[in-house]
Amino acid sequence: MRQPLPLLLLAMALVPLWAEPMTLSLDDAVGLAMRASLDMQGNDLAVASAKRSLENSWNLFLPGISSSLGASLSDDLFIDTPARAGVAAANPFGTTVTLGTRLTVGTAVLFDLEARRAAYRSSVLDRQMASASLTRDVEKAYFAIVSLELDLQNKGKAAELSAERQRLAAFRFERGLGSELDVLKAQMSELNARAAVEKADADFRKRQATFRRQLGLPAGTQLTLSTALEIPPGIHPQAPESLIDGRLDLEKARLAMAAAASAVARYDATVRLPVVTLEAGWNFGLDDFSDSSDQFTLKAGLAFNPDAWIPRSQKDLALRSLREAQDSQAAKYQQGLRNARDEIEALLLDIGLAARSLELADGQVSLAERIYVRTKEAWERASATGLELEEAGLAVDSAQQSLIAVRYQYLSLLIDLGYALNVDWRTLAP
Template sequence: MLRQSLMATAVGAALTVLVAGCTLQPKYERPAEPVTSTFPEGGIYANQPDASSTASNGRSANSLAAPDIGWRDFFADARLQRIVEIALKNNRDLRVSVLNMEAARAQYQITRAGLFPTIDAVADQSKQRTPKNLSFFNQTISNTYSVGVNASWEIDFFGRIRSLKDQALAQYLSLAETRKAAEISLVSSVADQYLQVLALDDLLTVTRNTLKTADESYRITKLQYDNGVGSELDVRQAQGVVEQARANLQTEMRLRAQAVNALVLLVGEPLPDDLPQGVPLDSQNLLSDIPAGLPSDLLTRRPDIAAAEQSLLAANANIGAARAAFFPRVSLTGSFGTLSPTLGGLFKPGSAAWSFAPQISIPIFEGGANVANLDLAQVQKRIEIANYEKAIQNAFREVADGLAARGTFDDQIVALQRFVESQSRRLELSDLRYRNGVDSYLAVLTAQTDLYSAQQLLINARLQRLNNLVDLYQFLGGGWIERAGDQPRPADAPVDYGSAAPAAPAAASGTSAASAASVSKLTPIEHLMPSAPQAETTARSNAPG
């Protein structure tokens, strides 16, 4: 009995291995990080703002990492928050990114279906005439009726279909991470464009004030010239300042209109009239002390790096499929039903019919195609390794650049504020000296022009500082959650686009048609297969079985 039990166990295990087969994918090993273990330190990198910095205005990240800070917490401007909210619902590039992800999900389902048998119900009638000299009993017309089921199944002994399935899964997950990166980038782009509009508003204010002052100076110098107490040189110099300010005003008005158009494109619809009141550029209170962490943190924080690694996993799985092409392919086909020469006799006793046809196909000569396909798959993997390493290097560079900028902007803006104050005082003194006849009018015009340039420099520096904070928030992986404390969504999480949202098909989600009709959100892949970590483990499964 014990021997029989052991024999039965061994046979069962052998059958399990036979059906499950093995996989010829190489064992996946994550490439080493091609960057240093820390971001640059010392010098300007050491001068990072904290909660006590004057520019923070009492707002602090409280040591939270960027992915844990919601974009509503990062942006303090209620108007900007509302615009970002609208953009996440209406931006067409983001919508295309989601639909690309859904297309990849459908492709994964198509590929995975190859692991299972196909069963079709068939009904058939055939009528045939045989020449009389070849017929039996002068029956020249014969009829055949059949009803039954046909089944076919390729047994995946060497993991070819499983490798293709793992490849399709990794491609899906890569596009899901790409969609996540697109959403994070959209939040950053909307904020940058909104800040650009505010900066142009400030430039327009400065230019209008300069034009107003220049007009008044021109009126006075022309009046003096007309009364014979001034020179034409003073008049022309004053007129030059006026015309330059007018030209700048037109340029800035044009740039502001174009900036608003760019913002509308990002938002995906005209800006509504009921937006909350915004705050000016110099009152934007963004979180400025978000910690950078370590470069290794970027592997989990940056969706573009995750997308590159999934593409590498797809290339690794493709090698398994290319290797499996060298081995035999075994398929089973069969049918079962009833067969009768008359329609009424289909279901009578004795009409049962069946067929079973196993087939094995062994590659002998393919003209080198299989070898070339394997070489191609291995080259593609090396390409994806390089792309993955480049994604890490690019992320490292972006964060390092952001930290370098963040370490300098606060001091730069303080210096420019003092510069503007000094130029304003210089203009007052030059005007006083001119009115007292101590100096020429050229000194007044020069001081006025220099003050205008200093004010423009200050506005541009404020804009660059805010853009740097927004971009660094994105580079560190922030912008995926709405509020701090929210549970982060999976990269393929459902997205609600309102009435424009495509409903998930019943067949894809495993629900009935009635329940699918009530779904207004896209279905994540967790509903279609094992959880993403399990699926990723499958995609990284070890070498030949």
């Protein structure tokens, strides 16, 4: 016996009575994904480590401290030495205690300090890039589920209309106003609509399961997504061009350029130019816990490598390689800047096309609904066939699905544009 369609839809949407649905906005979903991401946790640890190293840069100037304690046993083995016999017999054991400290400051220490700053900035950029990428993926997944839910609702409405048409066809056939063929076609249409609902429901549930794993939620958690699939107003035409320089990949490229320049400067300062070294040290010694001595030293040195100035020497070729690497980083930055502008231009063109498609889809839905209403009225007056009514209903379903797909495509492109400019896509509206 055929079950009523509303009961079928209710059974597919039924959740366990003890499970409280979790209402999630778009920002809530992003926050959960951030906390659940192992990549973000690893980036947080890397940032904390680099920050700790930078904050303790004073240890680059910390003097080295060494200490030692030694014990010895000495005596004549084969030949007695009269002059030492009494001493050896009286004190065959010996102890030595030493304590020393030394501070050496050279030209390279300044570049070590700069390297720590660069390492911290690089770790921060890596975290920002990972965060932006994760945010983009979660936002797209969020709206994909919202669009699937809307599609499921539309297919459910279409299935209800198919069931209604089947009942009307059966009613007309029983009273001799319609043919058996119309009834059979209406039944087939209803079965197809049910199959479409079941498939859409399965796709929706699978996408929700993937989304739950992405958010770190337990399996079976029921979600209610509160942020609607709404289209924001148009994009300010000047916003993208003014924001290109803030892209994270360009910032990373600028950091790589600075690191390459620092490597050249370090090599110049520590290999080609005279190297100044300052050293201060103090040593203390104690023998047998009685005889003590100490010594203080202060040294200044100047080292120079003449072979670094000989053309085609190893040191000269090494410097050339560093300069070529610096030029390569500069070229990569310029290429990245051109690619970024091309990417933004392409996204803006796609968004403009999607906006026009959205207007057309809205008009198609409105027109398809009007055609269906008129066709249904004509079918009830027996001036339109059941096939025409079914085609009108399918046209409404197709137009609504197209509208949902275009809305998601528009939002997806807008999210991509926000990611490309390193801004929240919701701030791109004028």
